Amino acid sequence: MANSGEAAKAVAWSDPNARAYVEIDRVSKSFGDFKAVDDVSLKIYKGEIFCLLGASGCGKTTLLRMLGGFETPTSGRILIDGEDMTGVPPYERPVNMMFQSYALFPHMNVEQNVAFGLKQDRVPRAEIADRVAAMLELVKLGGFAKRKPHQLSGGQRQRVALARSLVKRPKVLLLDEPLGALDKKLREHTQFELIGLQDKLGVTFLVVTHDQEEAMTLATRIGVMDHGEIVQAGTPSEIYEFPSSKFVADFVGSVNIFEGKLLEDEPEYVRIGSEELGATIYVSHGISAAPEAVVWAAIRPEKIFMSTEPPASTGHGNDNVVRGAVQDIAYLGDLSIYLVKLPTGKVVRVTQPNTSRHAEAITWEQQVYLSWDSSSPVVVTR
Amino acid sequence: MRILPPLSKVGVSGRGLVVTLPYLWLLLFFVVPFVIVLKISFSDVDLAIPPYKPLLEWAGKNSLAIKLDFNNYAFLFTDPLYVHALLNSVKVAFVSTVLCLLIGYPIAYGIARSTPITRNFLLLLVVLPFWTSLLLRVYAWIGLLKANGVINNALLALRLIHEPLNMLYTPFAMYVGIVYSYLPFLILPLYANLEKMDWQLLEAAEDLGCRPWQAFYKITLPLSRNGILAGSMLVFIPAVGEFVIPALLGGPNALMIGRVLWDEFFSNRAWPVASAVAILLLLLLVPFMMWYQSVQARESASAR
Numbered sequence: 001m002a003n004s005g006e007a008a009k010a011v012a013w014s015d016p017n018a019r020a021y022v023e024i025d026r027v028s029k030s031f032g033d034f035k036a037v038d039d040v041s042l043k044i045y046k047g048e049i050f051c052l053l054g055a056s057g058c059g060k061t062t063l064l065r066m067l068g069g070f071e072t073p074t075s076g077r078i079l080i081d082g083e084d085m086t087g088v089p090p091y092e093r094p095v096n097m098m099f100q101s102y103a104l105f106p107h108m109n110v111e112q113n114v115a116f117g118l119k120q121d122r123v124p125r126a127e128i129a130d131r132v133a134a135m136l137e138l139v140k141l142g143g144f145a146k147r148k149p150h151q152l153s154g155g156q157r158q159r160v161a162l163a164r165s166l167v168k169r170p171k172v173l174l175l176d177e178p179l180g181a182l183d184k185k186l187r188e189h190t191q192f193e194l195i196g197l198q199d200k201l202g203v204t205f206l207v208v209t210h211d212q213e214e215a216m217t218l219a220t221r222i223g224v225m226d227h228g229e230i231v232q233a234g235t236p237s238e239i240y241e242f243p244s245s246k247f248v249a250d251f252v253g254s255v256n257i258f259e260g261k262l263l264e265d266e267p268e269y270v271r272i273g274s275e276e277l278g279a280t281i282y283v284s285h286g287i288s289a290a291p292e293a294v295v296w297a298a299i300r301p302e303k304i305f306m307s308t309e310p311p312a313s314t315g316h317g318n319d320n321v322v323r324g325a326v327q328d329i330a331y332l333g334d335l336s337i338y339l340v341k342l343p344t345g346k347v348v349r350v351t352q353p354n355t356s357r358h359a360e361a362i363t364w365e366q367q368v369y370l371s372w373d374s375s376s377p378v379v380v381t382r
Numbered sequence: 383m384r385i386l387p388p389l390s391k392v393g394v395s396g397r398g399l400v401v402t403l404p405y406l407w408l409l410l411f412f413v414v415p416f417v418i419v420l421k422i423s424f425s426d427v428d429l430a431i432p433p434y435k436p437l438l439e440w441a442g443k444n445s446l447a448i449k450l451d452f453n454n455y456a457f458l459f460t461d462p463l464y465v466h467a468l469l470n471s472v473k474v475a476f477v478s479t480v481l482c483l484l485i486g487y488p489i490a491y492g493i494a495r496s497t498p499i500t501r502n503f504l505l506l507l508v509v510l511p512f513w514t515s516l517l518l519r520v521y522a523w524i525g526l527l528k529a530n531g532v533i534n535n536a537l538l539a540l541r542l543i544h545e546p547l548n549m550l551y552t553p554f555a556m557y558v559g560i561v562y563s564y565l566p567f568l569i570l571p572l573y574a575n576l577e578k579m580d581w582q583l584l585e586a587a588e589d590l591g592c593r594p595w596q597a598f599y600k601i602t603l604p605l606s607r608n609g610i611l612a613g614s615m616l617v618f619i620p621a622v623g624e625f626v627i628p629a630l631l632g633g634p635n636a637l638m639i640g641r642v643l644w645d646e647f648f649s650n651r652a653w654p655v656a657s658a659v660a661i662l663l664l665l666l667l668v669p670f671m672m673w674y675q676s677v678q679a680r681e682s683a684s685a686r
Contacts (some may be wrong), residue, residue, distance in 0.1 A: 068589060070588075090589050091592055096589055099582055104581045105586070105601060107605055116600075117591050165589075165590075242673070
């Protein structure tokens with residue numbers, strides 16, 4: 001996923017003076033008593049693929065529909081390329097939407113579907129034909145122009161929907177679960193096609209998805225949503241490696257979370273005593289929390305080492321080492337997932353890559369040592 | 383103790399029985415009467431009971447003579463009354479269908495777009511008139527439309543008019559009656575069609591630059607075409623042969639083919655001519671019925 005504009009984009013969102021292409025300014029939306037979107041502010045820059053990630057009902061689709069003009073914010077405003085979109089109806093917005101159901105017009109063939117928006121804009125006939133043909137070529141549907149939607153496979157329909165929403169060259173393309181209806185293999189393939197297409201056309205994408213894997217592969221940045229709020233926004237690796245809360249850590253990828261109390265709180269390190277873990281966690285960076293406060297240490301399964309022998313000294317005494325018994329193993333081919341039960345009753349999830357074909361396998365009921373690097377745990381306070 | 387052998391033993395299957403019954407019904411009450419009417423239409427008038435001459439006659443010398451009289455049909459085209467009545471009926475049915483469509487489409491659309499609970503209530507309102515006899519409802523319109531009827535009295539009381547409007551026994555009253563009576567037949571199939579619409583298509587159309595009315599014209603209307611055709615046929619076909627409503631509400635010069643048929647049959651006792659009129663009317667309507675059937679077939683195919 002070598003995004004050519006990656007470096008430039010990376011500057012854009014860390015540069016406070018960069019001009020946002022889409023600016024969502026304190027937007028809220030209520031349906032009766034229910035707050036679907038709660039005071040969301042977000043800046044999206046030109047050429048980004050921004051993913052709104054969240055469980056169903058978290059407000060991500062409502063936010064997307066407000067950008068498309070299908071819902072009106074209860075408060076706040078939305079600016080696209082500096083223009084206030086409040087009160088601008090969908091048919092006058094410089095954005096297009098790709099619907100989750102694709103919403104292809106069943107009485108029109110592929111060509112007519114794609115040409116629909118251009119005809120509406122009274123683009124000259126010859127230009128329509130050229131642009132539609134070029135767009136169909138781009139989504140590899142050149143030979144399907146005369147087919148009706150019901151004569152196409154799911155993947156082809158998805159590409160028609162994509163072509164139809166891109167052919168008008170919108171400033172922002174809104175995609176509602178773009179790959180949701182495709183099977184896993186096709187989805188993976190289409191993800192990369194989508195990125196390639198975006199790179200070629202330079203259109204800013206705003207994607208709504210509940211699939212964290214999809215968000216991770218597609219996005220330049222992810223906004224994790226929960227209960228109508230954006231709980232964290234950042235690059236995929238920021239979201240994964242530096243989650244700001246238990247919710248984000250748990251929602252994106254799998255994670256082991258240990259509740260504990262701050263024992264030592266120094267600028268260079270902290271030590272957390274966790275009853276759940278039955279050990280002390282040494283973290284090699286300082287955090288900001290009240291002394292004796294309850295905190296949570298989050299450790300990713302792939303960052304835990306498992307061995308049958310006691311690990312070599314970590315340099316922090318007995319910290320960051322626990323013993324347990326293997327309770328369950330899931331062999332996935334490329335890696336294996338181990339569920340290790342600690343004496344405290346807590347079950348820890350560990351993944352190990354199967355680098356060797358004939359490795360001395362760790363089996364059920366075996367006693368193992370678990371350890372991790374002092375830089376691996378992420379400490380969150382909520 | 384079994385007296386009769388089981389039906390399956392004599393080659394009668396339960397499925398065959400179920401399928402046979404409706405066909406038997408159609409044979410008895412549709413095909414047979416149709417053949418009788420067809421037969422009468424080729425016979426001569428006679429002062430007898432029944433008032434026509436038999437087709438088959440014993441001509442002696444061991445021969446049976448069949449006498450087909452095409453004069454009845456020829457007569458229909460020589461006397462301009464019949465063609466005029468037929469054309470007028472088609473005109474009235476067509477205008478009524480268009481009026482039903484103009485009134486019924488918004489109603490069907492409104493029902494299809496309402497919430498499920500309101501939807502059931504509104505559908506109930508549409509079929510509610512069927513709980514009363516058609517004749518009673520048409521008579522009620524007399525009470526509404528006559529010179530000192532409800533509408534005239536209300537308008538007079540409101541001082542909107544100074545003398546009663548002449549509405550009853552006019553084409554206006556006839557159209558009111560037909561449109562009122564046949565409206566549900568248009569609304570229900572149209573609703574059934576619109577109810578299956580994916581309303582997200584309208585959002586997609588708006589997203590691609592359509593104003594709401596353009597989205598309606600380019601998406602909703604073409605997609606509801608089958609519903610429009612089905613509903614229109616259900617109004618048009620029976621309205622062509624309508625007799626009761628023009629007779630009760632229309633004026634004496636409301637010349638409709640149904641009325642002509644009635645007069646020939648009961649007043650003139652010209653059964654052969656009346657039968658010829660009936661057969662001609664049927665022939666006229668067959669193409670519309672076949673069209674309706676093909677629309678229905680397409681509709682159920684698209685639902686799958």
